Amino acid sequence: MADSFMGKAATMEIPINSNGETLAEDDSLEQAAKIQWTLDEKDLQQVMVSGPNLNETSIVSGGYGGPAGGIIPTSSIKDLRMKSRAQGVGLVPSQSAASRIANQNQTDQPFTGSGMHHSNSNQNMSVEEANRGVAVEKLDSVKKWGINTYKCTKQMFSERFGRGSRTVDLELEAQIDVLRDTKRKYESVLRLTSALTSHFYNLVQTQQALGDTFADLSQKSPELRDEFGYNAETQKLLCRNGEALLGAINFFVSSINTLVNKTMEDTLMTIKLYEAARLEFDAYRADLEELSLGPRDAATMVRIEVSQQQYQVQRDKYERLRSDVTIKLKFLEENKVKVMHKQLLLFHNAISAYFAGNQQQLEQTLRQFNVKLKPPGSDKPSWLEES
Numbered sequence: 514m515a516d517s518f519m520g521k522a523a524t525m526e527i528p529i530n531s532n533g534e535t536l537a538e539d540d541s542l543e544q545a546a547k548i549q550w551t552l553d554e555k556d557l558q559q560v561m562v563s564g565p566n567l568n569e570t571s572i573v574s575g576g577y578g579g580p581a582g583g584i585i586p587t588s589s590i591k592d593l594r595m596k597s598r599a600q601g602v603g604l605v606p607s608q609s610a611a612s613r614i615a616n617q618n619q620t621d622q623p624f625t626g627s628g629m630h631h632s633n634s635n636q637n638m639s640v641e642e643a644n645r646g647v648a649v650e651k652l653d654s655v656k657k658w659g660i661n662t663y664k665c666t667k668q669m670f671s672e673r674f675g676r677g678s679r680t681v682d683l684e685l686e687a688q689i690d691v692l693r694d695t696k697r698k699y700e701s702v703l704r705l706t707s708a709l710t711s712h713f714y715n716l717v718q719t720q721q722a723l724g725d726t727f728a729d730l731s732q733k734s735p736e737l738r739d740e741f742g743y744n745a746e747t748q749k750l751l752c753r754n755g756e757a758l759l760g761a762i763n764f765f766v767s768s769i770n771t772l773v774n775k776t777m778e779d780t781l782m783t784i785k786l787y788e789a790a791r792l793e794f795d796a797y798r799a800d801l802e803e804l805s806l807g808p809r810d811a812a813t814m815v816r817i818e819v820s821q822q823q824y825q826v827q828r829d830k831y832e833r834l835r836s837d838v839t840i841k842l843k844f845l846e847e848n849k850v851k852v853m854h855k856q857l858l859l860f861h862n863a864i865s866a867y868f869a870g871n872q873q874q875l876e877q878t879l880r881q882f883n884v885k886l887k888p889p890g891s892d893k894p895s896w897l898e899e900s
Contacts, residue, residue, distance in 0.1 A: 661793065668796035679795050685835065688842050689784055692777065695849075699773045706766050711761065717755035724748030754867055757875050759865035760886040768856045776848060780841045787834040794831040797824045855882065 586611045671677025724745050731741035807813055859882045866875035879886070 545732060600752050661796075664796040665792050666802060668792055668799060670796075671799070677795070677799060680791055680798075680831075682835065685839060685842075689838075690859055691779065691785075692842065692845070696773060696777045696781070699769060699777070703766065703769045703773055706762065706769065710759065710762050713755065713759055717752055717759060720748045720755060721752045724752060750872075754870075754872055754875060756861050757872075757879060757886060758867040760884050761859055761879060761882075765860045765880070766886045768852055772849060772852055780838075780845050783834070783838055783841055787831075787838045790827070790831045790834045794824075797827045800824075853871040858882075859884070 668677055672679050724747075726747060727741045727745035731738045731745060734741060797820065801817070801824045804813065804817045804820055859878065862878040862881075863875060866872075866878055878884075
């Protein structure tokens with residue numbers, strides 16, 4: 514019965530005008546369609562009730578004018594009935610709400626997925642572009658470093674083998690040589706005064722132990738109490754004066770160490786930067802001179818222009834560092850004279866007062882130069898540190 518109905522509905526043709534209204538000349542066909550629909554509606558309902566589960570099956574349509582072998586889902590059977598009824602009365606078929614919702618879902622899902630995919634692709638592209646930019650920067654830096662190293666190495670070997678020229682500032686080079694020689698001599702003074710401090714510290718410790726021994730013997734030997742007592746007092750006095758002299762020598766050593774290993778070393782580090790800049794400057798200067806002597810074609814002119822820019826950059830760097838070295842050498846010399854004048858006067862007065870046995874002069878010298886002595890036993894660890 515259903516097949517009969519579907520075949521009739523499929524072969525039924527209703528002429529309509531451009532406004533969707535049926536033509537008046539075919540009223541008999543409209544009445545026939547209504548009668549046929551009324552007769553077949555009950556049979557169709559019986560088939561839907563008694564037949565298989567329509568939600569899980571489908572109906573094959575093979576009517577005239579339709580696609581051959583077309584499959585109609587059973588979930589849209591009600592829409593088919595409404596559509597057939599509309600055709601019977603001459604109305605324009607309309608899409609059901611369920612079909613619109615299904616089409617809406619089918620239409621929305623691809624857009625949602627494509628939007629997410631587009632967003633992820635944009636993020637991936639941005640990450641790849643950032644990584645590519647970092648890689649290009651690293652490659653450029655390595656390339657520039659390699660070219661610069663090659664040119665500097667070539668210039669260094671040319672100077673050593675006497676085939677290349679170098680920029681020389683005679684006055685500045687002489688001052689640098691004097692500074693290096695002064696630093697070596699001051700390092701020798703620092704080493705010797707450090708050795709003197711170590712030896713003199715051992716002498717003071719020996720005098721202190723000897724004074725303690727004489728004091729102990731003066732208590733245990735009544736017949737030699739006075740003699741041991743005199744020697745014990747003498748050694749204790751020498752020990753006190755020795756600690757004062759030791760404080761002065763330590764202050765002298767500390768000041769020399771600061772001057773040599775900090776102030777002079779800082780100036781020498783600037784000198785090393787200056788010498789490296791001088792080598793780079795001569796390397797780019799030699800490269801520019803070599804290009805200037807070659808042919809003057811278009812490619813060479815471009816290379817000459819680039820080389821001139823690099824040469825100017827290296828020249829500015831060289832002149833700036835040369836100025837820095839000149840200023841630091843000047844201030845270093847002034848600071849050295851000031852520091853050494855004070856420290857040499859302290860060392861002389863302290864040594865003279867100690868060996869002359871002038872305790873008051875020694876103490877006055879320490880106060881004059883603001884030398885603070887460590888209290889006795891401050892070098893020894895506390896009982897907490899020992900435990």
